[in-house]
Amino acid sequence: MESPAKSPTGLLRSIELEITGACQLQCTQCFAQSGPSGTHGAMTADDWRRVISDAATLGVREVQLIGGEPTMYPAWAELVDHALSFGLQVEVYSNLFHVRPSWWRVLARDGVKLATSYYSDRAAEHEAITTRAGSYARTREHIVEAVRRGIPLRVGIVSVLPGQRVEQARAELEELGVTQIRTDRARAVGRALPPGTAPDVSELCGGCGRGQVAVLPTGQVTPCVMARWMTTGNVREQGLAAVLSGNAWAQALRSIPAHAYSDPCDPDCNPASDGGDCAPAEQTACDPKYNE
Secondary structure, eight states: OOOOOEETTEEOOEEEEEOOSBOSOOOTTOTTOOBTTOOOOSOOHHHHHHHHHHHHHTTOOEEEEESSOGGGSTTHHHHHHHHHHTTOEEEEEOOOSOOOTTHHHHHTSTTEEEEEEOOOSSHHHHHHHHOOTTHHHHHHHHHHHHHHTTOOEEEEEEEOSTTOOHHHHHHHHHHHTOOEEEEEEOOSSGGGSOTTOOOOGGGSOSOTTSSEEEEOTTSBEESOGGGTTOOOOBTTTTOHHHHHTSHHHHHHHHHSOOOOSOSOOOTTOOSOOSSSSOOTTTSSTTOGGGGO
């Protein structure tokens, strides 16, 4: 195996794979603007497997499957298996709206973790954000089942609505047995971007690209799924290593201001969650000492 890739921001530790833009929900603040009309994009299952293989060669320790809803991608479980075959950790960031009984066996495998979003302890408020009736009860039910099965689970609560019951949602999750919970505000990207405005790097946590990389359904590479407008190359055309050693990648990282590390990463983001990163509820988000 080749030596881990080193960039001005440190070793590459994690990779976010946005394997689909399709989702059963259409959340009002969705950074990817995913929904029922979303597609799987240009990347094939073989393309994704190649990215995972390349990432492992470059020293990545964790793969996050995200979307859209990653379980809507037909080969998502095969991608989990492929990543595990390299000894990588895998996190599946699911809305937990629909979980087939057979999927629990995949999610319960050693090396696999689960993550989801939750918005309120009241169905009406939760569903005002997800725009899907029944989503509160179904997500809650599957959170309970994941906890019962002992599957590592983290939950992100994003404040979207004025007066949203964020603290009550946290309390409910704690009562359900969830121990990893992070809260954040809605970032002005995707559907949360005000009409007529362009996304701005000030909305990023400052840790984008620092030890992590993201690949979109088109094959485009960005420093983070939240920084999706900052494309730096395409893995279908160049390969992951070539993109990360290119000028566009270096320029993108230089354009992201390093914050004072008081603005944590969005709960959907997940640089490798082994304690050396910006992972929610595990360390002080984006602490500079973890970017060395």
